[in-house]
Amino acid sequence: MTDLITSVRDMQAVCADARQRGLTIGFVPTMGALHAGHGALMDQARAESQVLAVSIFVNPLQFDRRGDFDRYSRNLPLDREFCSRHRVDLLFAPSAKDMYPLPPRTFVEVTGISERLCGEFRPGHFRGVATVVAKLLNIVQPHTAYFGQKDAQQLSVITRMVDDLNMPVKIIGVPTVRERDGLALSSRNSRLTREERAVAPRLFQALQTALQTIQSGCCSAAHVRQTGLDVLSRDPRFRVEYFEVVTQADMQPVQEIDGPVVIAAAVWLGATRLIDNVTVECTPPIYPGSH
Amino acid sequence: MTDLITSVRDMQAVCADARQRGLTIGFVPTMGALHAGHGALMDQARAESQVLAVSIFVNPLQFDRRGDFDRYSRNLPLDREFCSRHRVDLLFAPSAKDMYPLPPRTFVEVTGISERLCGEFRPGHFRGVATVVAKLLNIVQPHTAYFGQKDAQQLSVITRMVDDLNMPVKIIGVPTVRERDGLALSSRNSRLTREERAVAPRLFQALQTALQTIQSGCCSAAHVRQTGLDVLSRDPRFRVEYFEVVTQADMQPVQEIDGPVVIAAAVWLGATRLIDNVTVECTPPIYPGSH
Numbered sequence: 001m002t003d004l005i006t007s008v009r010d011m012q013a014v015c016a017d018a019r020q021r022g023l024t025i026g027f028v029p030t031m032g033a034l035h036a037g038h039g040a041l042m043d044q045a046r047a048e049s050q051v052l053a054v055s056i057f058v059n060p061l062q063f064d065r066r067g068d069f070d071r072y073s074r075n076l077p078l079d080r081e082f083c084s085r086h087r088v089d090l091l092f093a094p095s096a097k098d099m100y101p102l103p104p105r106t107f108v109e110v111t112g113i114s115e116r117l118c119g120e121f122r123p124g125h126f127r128g129v130a131t132v133v134a135k136l137l138n139i140v141q142p143h144t145a146y147f148g149q150k151d152a153q154q155l156s157v158i159t160r161m162v163d164d165l166n167m168p169v170k171i172i173g174v175p176t177v178r179e180r181d182g183l184a185l186s187s188r189n190s191r192l193t194r195e196e197r198a199v200a201p202r203l204f205q206a207l208q209t210a211l212q213t214i215q216s217g218c219c220s221a222a223h224v225r226q227t228g229l230d231v232l233s234r235d236p237r238f239r240v241e242y243f244e245v246v247t248q249a250d251m252q253p254v255q256e257i258d259g260p261v262v263i264a265a266a267v268w269l270g271a272t273r274l275i276d277n278v279t280v281e282c283t284p285p286i287y288p289g290s291h
Numbered sequence: 292m293t294d295l296i297t298s299v300r301d302m303q304a305v306c307a308d309a310r311q312r313g314l315t316i317g318f319v320p321t322m323g324a325l326h327a328g329h330g331a332l333m334d335q336a337r338a339e340s341q342v343l344a345v346s347i348f349v350n351p352l353q354f355d356r357r358g359d360f361d362r363y364s365r366n367l368p369l370d371r372e373f374c375s376r377h378r379v380d381l382l383f384a385p386s387a388k389d390m391y392p393l394p395p396r397t398f399v400e401v402t403g404i405s406e407r408l409c410g411e412f413r414p415g416h417f418r419g420v421a422t423v424v425a426k427l428l429n430i431v432q433p434h435t436a437y438f439g440q441k442d443a444q445q446l447s448v449i450t451r452m453v454d455d456l457n458m459p460v461k462i463i464g465v466p467t468v469r470e471r472d473g474l475a476l477s478s479r480n481s482r483l484t485r486e487e488r489a490v491a492p493r494l495f496q497a498l499q500t501a502l503q504t505i506q507s508g509c510c511s512a513a514h515v516r517q518t519g520l521d522v523l524s525r526d527p528r529f530r531v532e533y534f535e536v537v538t539q540a541d542m543q544p545v546q547e548i549d550g551p552v553v554i555a556a557a558v559w560l561g562a563t564r565l566i567d568n569v570t571v572e573c574t575p576p577i578y579p580g581s582h
Contacts, residue, residue, distance in 0.1 A: 008457060012457070016459070020313070105402050105404060106399060106400070106401045106452045106455035108456075109400060111396050130397070135457045138456055164395055164397035165422075165426050166426045168429060168432065
């Protein structure tokens with residue numbers, strides 16, 4: 001059974017001791033409600049580390065909507081069993097009071113990456129994410145930390161934070177795990193009604209369509225975007241928050257596609273917000289007369 | 292002779308190795324132009340650590356005035372000799388390019404402590420300080436880091452940052468070293484003209500007068516402040532930026548003095564800005580009818 005640690009001080013001591021004994025620590029920070037997407041992070045971390053630590057902390061600082069925070073699924077016994085099945089050594093599940101014993105005054109801000117896409121619609125979100133991840137990395141002091149590519153902007157923010165602040169940890173992005181019909185796994189999927197769940201894969205289809213537009217030689221981000229939006233607009237239940245083509249390195253908007261990009265989208269389906277993205281590694285071939 | 296290390300990567304490697312060998316690391320971050328104030332930090336760190344690391348980095352991010360940055364005294368050979376005399380093991384003197392290989396996007400902000408006093412007159416200063424100190428602490432990973440109490444607000448910002456972000460380091464404040472006439476040692480003192488240098492101790496005298504006002508039983512910050520300002524106003528060469536009574540823990544303004552406080556001041560003397568402060572540990576005795 002995975003060891004459960006609930007105090008910051010205990011976690012610091014256990015991790016410092018493991019490091020001092022020369023063991024490599026892999027770390028997967030989560031907000032719980034664990035699913036196969038988290039499982040993929042854990043499995044990769046397990047294969048690459050001697051000690052595997054997972055945190056579960058629903059961080060109040062990163063929720064822009066109180067209702068979303070309150071509704072966020074919490075089931076520690078179930079999550080702990082999940083961790084045991086994935087051979088997690090240490091499960092760190094601190095209380096908000098232990099993580100924030102004082103009203104937080106210190107914030108880590110990753111400017112230029114945090115403001116657009118999700119940041120535009122969730123003010124303060126990435127500041128909360130960067131701050132809590134900095135805290136968790138300082139507590140665990142892992143050699144390697146794993147984040148899902150599904151949260152592409154979060155991965156970009158954290159990678160840049162770690163680089164900019166010289167944090168002694170390697171950040172690894174792990175590919176998105178999907179249902180058979182393409183829907184990216186997310187804790188929030190459980191909030192979808194049956195009907196919404198049936199149409200939800202259209203988000204991934206829209207991203208795939210946009211990807212194919214690039215692969216067919218189109219370099220115009222506006223056109224790529226439109227082909228994706230067309231797919232979504234065929235179902236009136238989707239309300240698009242954003243659908244954008246951005247640089248892979250730092251999520252900057254792109255007009256002409258001439259390098260690796262991410263196509264990233266956020267949509268509302270009823271009362272549930274879904275995000276997804278696909279990465280486009282290759283520059284498209286340039287055909288004369290193509291967009 | 293103290294080892295000189297100029298690359299971030301080398302410093303990380305040397306410090307990680309020392310830690311792995313179980314040695315305790317004491318760290319004194321500086322901007323160079325070393326004087327006996329820095330010497331006091333080094334001597335305390337030397338006595339309390341097995342490895343003593345000092346950094347010299349004139350951090351462009353924390354200068355609000357370009358001229359001040361350009362004029363900041365730099366003499367690495369002299370500073371290295373100074374370090375050798377104080378038995379420093381590692382002198383870390385990175386280039387700005389190595390510290391900021393990319394345009395910095397990540398900033399550490401300590402809200403509620405950084406905005407007033409020096410922060411009000413030097414916008415962005417403490418954000419720059421907190422960010423570079425976070426970077427240096429991540430590179431060196433010391434057990435203990437030493438900062439002068441002369442920069443009381445800086446000490447408060449850094450202490451709170453380390454607490455809030457769970458950074459695995461202990462912050463120690465070291466008492467201000469003064470000239471025989473009371474002037475607090477500072478690299479910027481060398482910019483004073485002979486005439487200015489002669490009157491500069493009046494700043495400390497003003498702080499002492501304010502301190503005595505508290506010790507004589509006055510609890511009114513406004514009155515305490517006025518007794519200090521009166522001392523400064525007797526010499527028209529002093530231009531007061533601020534002269535305040537604030538809480539010791541987090542530099543918050545005080546009206547009634549009922550706990551440990553700091554009396555902190557910044558003044559201009561000609562073209563030179565001087566800061567100083569005194570801490571008042573004890574609550575004053577309350578006399579009936581006193582202010």
